[in-house]
Amino acid sequence: MFGRMLIANRGEIALRIIRACHELGIETVCVFSEEDRGADYLTLADQTICIGGPAPRDSYLKSDRIIAAAEVARVDAIHPGYGFLAESAQFAEKCRACNIEFVGPTAEAMAQLGNKAEARKLAKKSKVPIVPGIEVLPENEEELLAEVGKIGFPLMIKAVAGGGGRGMRIVHSKGHFKAMLNQASQEALGAFSDATLYIEKFIENPRHVEVQIIADNHGNVRYLGERDCTVQRRYQKLMEESPSPAIDSRTRSSLCNYAVKLAKSASYSSAGTVEFLIDGKGKPYFIEVNARIQVEHPVTEETTGIDLISEQIRVAAGEEVSFSQRSIQPKGHAIECRINAEDPAEKFRPCPGLIERFRPPGGPGVRVDTHAYQGYRISPRYDSLLAKLIVHRATRDEAISTMRRCLREFEIAPIKTTIPFFLKVLEHEDFISGKFDTGFVVRAFENTA
Amino acid sequence: MLDIDKIQRLIRMMVENDLVEVSLRDGEEEVNLRRPGGTVVQQVAAPVAAPMLPPQALEAPPPAAASQPQTDDKEADLVTIDSPMVGTFYTASDPDSPALVTVGSSVSPGTLICIVEAMKVFNEIKAEVAGVIEKILVKNEQAVEFGQPLFAVRPS
Numbered sequence: 001m002f003g004r005m006l007i008a009n010r011g012e013i014a015l016r017i018i019r020a021c022h023e024l025g026i027e028t029v030c031v032f033s034e035e036d037r038g039a040d041y042l043t044l045a046d047q048t049i050c051i052g053g054p055a056p057r058d059s060y061l062k063s064d065r066i067i068a069a070a071e072v073a074r075v076d077a078i079h080p081g082y083g084f085l086a087e088s089a090q091f092a093e094k095c096r097a098c099n100i101e102f103v104g105p106t107a108e109a110m111a112q113l114g115n116k117a118e119a120r121k122l123a124k125k126s127k128v129p130i131v132p133g134i135e136v137l138p139e140n141e142e143e144l145l146a147e148v149g150k151i152g153f154p155l156m157i158k159a160v161a162g163g164g165g166r167g168m169r170i171v172h173s174k175g176h177f178k179a180m181l182n183q184a185s186q187e188a189l190g191a192f193s194d195a196t197l198y199i200e201k202f203i204e205n206p207r208h209v210e211v212q213i214i215a216d217n218h219g220n221v222r223y224l225g226e227r228d229c230t231v232q233r234r235y236q237k238l239m240e241e242s243p244s245p246a247i248d249s250r251t252r253s254s255l256c257n258y259a260v261k262l263a264k265s266a267s268y269s270s271a272g273t274v275e276f277l278i279d280g281k282g283k284p285y286f287i288e289v290n291a292r293i294q295v296e297h298p299v300t301e302e303t304t305g306i307d308l309i310s311e312q313i314r315v316a317a318g319e320e321v322s323f324s325q326r327s328i329q330p331k332g333h334a335i336e337c338r339i340n341a342e343d344p345a346e347k348f349r350p351c352p353g354l355i356e357r358f359r360p361p362g363g364p365g366v367r368v369d370t371h372a373y374q375g376y377r378i379s380p381r382y383d384s385l386l387a388k389l390i391v392h393r394a395t396r397d398e399a400i401s402t403m404r405r406c407l408r409e410f411e412i413a414p415i416k417t418t419i420p421f422f423l424k425v426l427e428h429e430d431f432i433s434g435k436f437d438t439g440f441v442v443r444a445f446e447n448t449a
Numbered sequence: 450m451l452d453i454d455k456i457q458r459l460i461r462m463m464v465e466n467d468l469v470e471v472s473l474r475d476g477e478e479e480v481n482l483r484r485p486g487g488t489v490v491q492q493v494a495a496p497v498a499a500p501m502l503p504p505q506a507l508e509a510p511p512p513a514a515a516s517q518p519q520t521d522d523k524e525a526d527l528v529t530i531d532s533p534m535v536g537t538f539y540t541a542s543d544p545d546s547p548a549l550v551t552v553g554s555s556v557s558p559g560t561l562i563c564i565v566e567a568m569k570v571f572n573e574i575k576a577e578v579a580g581v582i583e584k585i586l587v588k589n590e591q592a593v594e595f596g597q598p599l600f601a602v603r604p605s
Contacts (some may be wrong), residue, residue, distance in 0.1 A: 034596060050594040051535055065595060068535040068567030072592035098568065 001317050002026050002076040002101070008066045009044070009081030011371045012388065015041040018310035025333060029073040033059035035379050041371045047073055053349040054381050060084045062089045070100050077316060079309075083383070086292040087114055089164075093427055101317040105270045105291050112266050113289040117160040117198040119262075123286045126265045128258040130180075131277065133200035133287040148177060154202040157181060159188035159195075161290055165235025166196055167191055170202055178274050203285065205437035206277035207246045208232065211259035211291075212300045214271045214308065216315040221263045222323065223256040224304045225330040227273075227296055231425060233348065233441045238418070239334040239377045239425065240296040245396060245434030246278060254439035262289065271297070271312045280437075295388070296336055298369055302392035303330040333399045334392040337407065337422045339370075344421035344445075352380040357413040360407035364394045365399075386417060396434070400426055421445070456480060464552050464584055482537045484524070484584075527583055529598035530576060536567030538599065540589045548589075556602065563599060580604040 004027040007017045014030055016040070021028045030045035035054035041101060042048045049069040052059030059065070063085055070078055078095050080086040081403040086104065093107040104338045106112070113119045117135040132151055138144045157180055159167030169184045171177050181197070189195040208229045228244030247255070259274035266289075273290040276292065297308045306328070311321060341349040358374040370387035371383040372378070378386065389406055407423050428444055430436040463471055463484050472481045493559055532538070540548040550562045556576035563574050584601040587593055 049535060050596050052595045059595075064568065065535045069594070071568060072535065072537055 001319075002313070003315070004029060004046075004073065004075040005103075006031065006066070006070045006073060006075040006100075007081065008060070008079045009084055009086075010036050010060060010382065011041070012385065013081040013293075013330050015044065016369060017081060017205050017309055018044050018311060020307060021079075023307075024310060026313070029069070029075055029084040031060070031069050033381075035381050039371065040373055040376065049073060054379070056084065056381070065087070066091075067094060067098055067100065070095070071098065075100060077103055077313075079103040079313070081109060082292050082294055084377065089114060089168060089423060101316050103270065103312055105268055105272065108294075109266050109268045110291045113268070113272075113291050114163070115160050116158060116163060116288050116364035117196070119289055119349065120198070120286075122265055123258075123262060126258075126261045128262055128286045129284060131200040131203060133198060135198050136205070137197060137199065145177075146173075147172075148199065151199065151201050153438065154204070156200045156202045157184040157197055158200060159184065159192055160198055161192035161194035161196065162188060163290070165232075168235070174258070191334050200287075203277050203279050205439040206279050207244070207437055209244045209247060209255065209278055209284070210273045210275040211255050211345075212271070212273055212297070212308070213259050213263050213268070214311050214315065214321055215269045216265050216321045217269050217318060218320050219264075220262045220321050221268070222321050222325050222328065223259055224300050224306060224308075224328055224355060224435075226255055227253060227299050229296065230436060230438050231431070231441060232438050233446075235338045235442070237296065237338065239335065239337050239422065240299050240439065241333065241399070242299045243330060243333065247282070251278070251282060251284060257285075260284070270315055271308055295385070298367060298388060298390045299334045299336045302365075302390055303332060304328055304368065305331075310331075332392055333396040334390060335396075335403050336388055336390045337398045337403065337419070338385055339387040339389055339410070339422075340418045341378045341386045341415050342384050342418055342419055345416075348418070350380065350384045351416040352378045352384075353415045354378075355412060355415060357411055359409070359411040360387065361389070361409035363402070363406075366406055367389075367392070372412075400432065414429065456482070456559045460484075460583075461552060526603060527601045528578060528580070528604055530562065530574075530578065530585070530600040530602060532565060532593045532595060532599055533574070534565055534567060534572060535594050536565040536572070536592075538587045538589065538591050538593045539564040539566060539571075540585070542571075545599055550582050550585075550600075552582055552585060555605075556580060556582060563591060574599070576602070578601075578602055 005021050007014050009308055018028045028045045029047040030042055031049050031051045032042055033052055033054055049071055051065040052062055072433055085091040089107040089111040092102040120130050120135050134147050154170055154172045157169040167188050169180045171180045171227045180201040181231045184193045184197055209226050211226050212224040225242055226244050227240045227242045231239035271293045273294050275287050276284045277287055279285050287322045301308055341351045343351050354377045367390040368387055372386045391399050391403045393402050404426050407419050425431050430440055466551050471482045557579045560576040561573050562576050565572050565574055580602040582600055583603050586598050
């Protein structure tokens with residue numbers, strides 16, 4: 001087991017990792033930017049190292065400085081959290097080249113699954129159903145248009161280096177195709193330094209269901225059930241729940257088996273999430289793998305009782321996963337609300353600033369993962385996630401009821417948060433019935449006068 | 450009339466011996482010099498309930514001088530040269546060479562003042578200011594973080 005770990009992240013996930021490390025008896029070294037200096041969660045780390053200025057590109061994305069910090073602090077491993085360098089194959093490789101373990105998959109697995117077109121090819125080989133599409137766009141325009149014709153409209157143009165809902169364009173008709181292709185290419189180049197695109201048939205108003213997996217370096221791959229992340233806005237997840245109210249046990253079984261197959265074919269290790277779209281007929285399609293721990297991992301921790309960060313660290317240290325597949329029997333129903341510092345009344349405009357009043361909820365089955373507190377100043381430099389509110393009860397109805405109570409108890413002032421928005425979602429008949437798709441949020445709350 | 454040379458010698462002595470405060474009285478002359486930073490040596494009394502133990506001397510961890518309040522008028526004019534990177538601080542280009550600068554060295558923006566090593570790369574750090582080194586705030590082979598003050602310079 002590692003003696004000392006460097007946490008190359010900030011905010012709530014840095015705090016989460018510090019906690020897991022301390023339970024494993026691992027000393028923690030947390031990096032921070034000048035903007036995060038003085039943040040309360042840093043006092044829980046055994047050591048902290050300033051790695052740069054406020055902008056992420058001057059600090060949390062500076063891989064050389066992070067590795068330098070790892071060296072001077074003499075750590076055994078680096079945990080990248082999510083975002084920032086968590087899915088940088090180059091960073092993972094650099095760490096290992098410097099004899100510092102990287103808590104995540106190998107650079108090869110990351111590169112293979114990180115390229116969305118390559119991941120599709122892998123899925124095809126493993127006989128995992130994918131959305132009909134084109135992985136490599138023919139250079140010849142006529143050929144391209146012929147293949148596009150076979151896919152049919154509407155279709156989605158996506159960046160191979162993209163993911164997480166970014167770098168995508170919907171094309172509704174042949175007339176717009178060429179223009180959109182050029183636009184998408186430019187955007188991909190700017191955002192991901194890679195203009196390469198691929199195409200998928202557009203699935204109208206699907207549900208988004210993902211499977212949590214964890215694999216070790218001994219060939220063991222475990223699945224830990226699914227999460228339904230259909231409550232989204234512009235491809236950004238707002239709420240997640242498990243189990244998914246949209247799938248039956250047969251589909252659940254299929255998704256989990258597909259996830260394991262894909263992980264094994266990529267020789268995947270560490271935690272990961274395999275994402276699927278479910279169409280209106282209940283048919284699943286693999287879309288991408290997130291080769292990292294995710295924001296919404298607590299939902300699965302609650303239903304399965306498994307500490308995912310701890311498992312991640314264990315497998316990175318060379319141990320086998322600590323549980324058998326048979327022992328995983330998800331219980332009850334868990335829901336997570338991502339409390340963001342955004343104003344839902346103003347198109348979710350980010351609201352940085354000082355938190356003058358902060359009173360989180362509590363009680364049985366209530367978990368709050370947050371780095372925020374009364375007196376904390378939310379920076380405009382980083383994402384707006386303030387707190388994750390997770391509720392775990394015996395049934396979905398009870399979870400909804402408890403979540404409502406918690407949202408009413410949760411006081412954050414004077415900055416605006418998405419709490420009022422979640423209260424509306426939990427009162428909406430579509431959400432309560434469990435019958436909603438990814439178009440739900442926009443239809444229910446944004447297309448009103 | 451205060452002797453500037455004497456005061457400068459006192460300052461150098463304080464730095465070399467890492468002293469925080471020196472008070473001198475010579476007849477009608479009185480000099481009080483206080484230096485932000487430096488090592489504080491404390492005597493700690495043994496707890497009453499425990500068996501009698503000799504008092505232990507404690508050393509406080511080296512503070513970052515820039516974060517200390519500037520109590521002395523002279524200190525207020527100093528600027529710090531901060532580390533632009535994370536790594537290990539070296540006073541010389543290699544173990545056999547003398548220190549690149551010492552207290553009292555004159556520097557100009559291009560003067561090489563120290564090395565910060567990271568990932569086996571030895572980065573030369575230049576002064577970026579013109580003036581005289583008044584304090585060296587870190588020790589040879591000490592780990593430094595981004596923004597950590599390395600030198601205090603009296604700008605010219």
